[in-house]
Amino acid sequence: MFFTFVVMLGGNPIGDRFGFRYWNNPGSFQEYYKTGDLGRWLGFLACLIQASFTIAGPDYVSMAAGETVNPRRELPRAYNGVFYRLTTFFVLGTLCIGILVPYDDPTLKNAFENDLPGAAASPYVVAMDRLKISVLPHIVNAMVLGAAFSAGNSYVYCASRSLYGLALDGKAPRVFTKCTKSGVPIYCVGIVLVIALLAFLQVSNSASIVLQWFVNLVTASQLINFAVVSFTYTRFRKACMAQGISRESLPYRSRGQPYVAYIATVCTAVMAFVGGYEVFLPGNWDIPTFFFSYTMIGVFPVLYFGWKIIHRTKVRKPEEVDLVTGLAEVEEYTRNYVHVPSKNPFGRFLDFVFG
Template identity: 65%
Template sequence: MLLAIEVLIESFSLINVFAVKWYGESEFWLALGKVILAVGLILYTFITMVGGNPLGDKYGFRFWKDPGSFGEVYSTGSLGRFCGFLACLVQASFTVAGPDYISMAAGEVENPRTVMPRAYNKAFGRLMAFFVLGSLCIGIVVPYNSQELIDGFKGGAPGAAASPYVISMNRLRIRVLPDIVNALVLSAAFSAGNSYVYCASRSLFGLALEGRAPKFLTRCTRNGVPIYCVLLVLVISLLSFLQVSSGTAQVLRWFVSVITASQLINFSVIAFTYTRFRKACAAQGLSRDSLPYKGILQPYLAWYAFAGCIVMTLLNGFPVFIKGNWKLASFFFSYTMVGVFPLLYFGWKLLKGTRVIKLENVDLYQDVAEIDEYTRNFTPTRAR
């Protein structure tokens, strides 16, 4: 475990500092591996459930009947099944990060007014398909009360050892395929870590440029890499060594709780900011039809997203409020960001004396002239 963490951090350092020009190339191939993994596991589920396995077991939707499609946790009966559903919903909230990172590429892609709308539509469609179908498949290939699955999660099994798919493959006596899945899962984890180092360092760099982070973070190498931002993010990644002594499963749950709350708060802010942007457009007579991209069912979906994220943030650590489940560490990691966020927001306003801008005074046309000029004179770069 120790060696694996060291190798990963060193690899992130190499790609994000010395070989950043290969970042896009590496992510292309790693992303291709993730797509192959997702599609392959969906096909695996269908083929094996109809009898395409060494045992010839046509198990179909057997596990939806025995032990059932809803597991009971923290209680029994309908309440226990609802808590089980809620626990899964909280875990699913951890996976919402990703689509928002597409916007980070807007400043570096060619002809963003044309490219970005297509990217948004394709990304959400594919993510919805993979997430929904993937969740459906997990409930098909293994029962929720599988002892191997329970032991794998409680013991913090490394790699994909606790994967429902690997457990299913072992049950069906399928050889070699579990090793392939394990390798692809590890490559997907590497890709996620690599992307997060890049996105986190660039976000920090953007804050520094705007004066919202220390000025020394604006320093870049000759290749344009914000070196101190990358190093700071890599230093934070050293927290992963906690897994070596504290137990993979417990530390992972703590980090997942903090990150889940952060992501949900982030999305609630994005949704609320959009509602303010839309009102500013209306106040200044700017038609949404003139924008290069226009979301459907707005502002209703924005308010739905805002309310949903707030509710899920408050429910992030709900198990600690159930009798007999109180744990101070779990409460702390689940709700720390709920207190930190308003402290940072109002603290900044008090410290810097900033104020909420009126809708009529919001600058909706900043840099628009430059973007218009770029779009008019855009010439596609010839593929090399």
């Protein structure tokens, strides 16, 4: 963002003070499939569908609760940190991209059309090349590599812990409960790493199509997951109200509830249905794309109702929901926990900002 601010005001080797030029020529919205307002809306929708793949992340924070020293104190800080980071890097980062590069840049279009690897499709690298900036593109490449490693590390952790939790609940083979002496679910990590090898499909143009199918499948799964999480919160809130548990007693309280949860439930559910809408446009019908975009929408109710029927479970009323099992132990641990302030200045700054 600092880079964008500097170069847009002329701080670049060619002295081009371009400002918001590309918002006027060729424009801030590209037409997609159709012309006019409908085409611009479809272009925005296409970007929104791609962005929905990144919806996973905030919910991953809660997965670390079982391995956090003092979750009732640390997790609220983490939630606040995630919110501000997403707002800063995703929203403002998108704004910067629109400022730096026009959507019809030939280098950028070629990178996407030919599935060029690495940071070749990065708008920042394209902008640096346009402005004759050297060295920085290599730094961006290194940052992209670091970000990919960080994301991979996060996904391996979350996926392996999810599989481990399913195994403990009897919803996955018991072999996945096997842990090392240090507590690492070794078989869970192993199977996740094997699945991660699918990423090598990207090295081939033809195989990258298969990878895109998996991306569509995962995106739909994440959207459904987020919709379920949001809906579950609304039921949790009703259970608290029915059992006389004050919201003020909770260690973390987000703003705008329950309306934000309702909005999130509806929006994510709608996005799951429109994620593969392009196959319904004239001349775009593709059976594999259709199935990989909408399979999870059909699988989800089958799994849900199948579990209900086979195990004869029922939907509990708000006053019947168990909100107290294990709570006494957590509260006792929290009361006896002694917080040691950070000696690092940066750590103290984070304590001040995020509580």
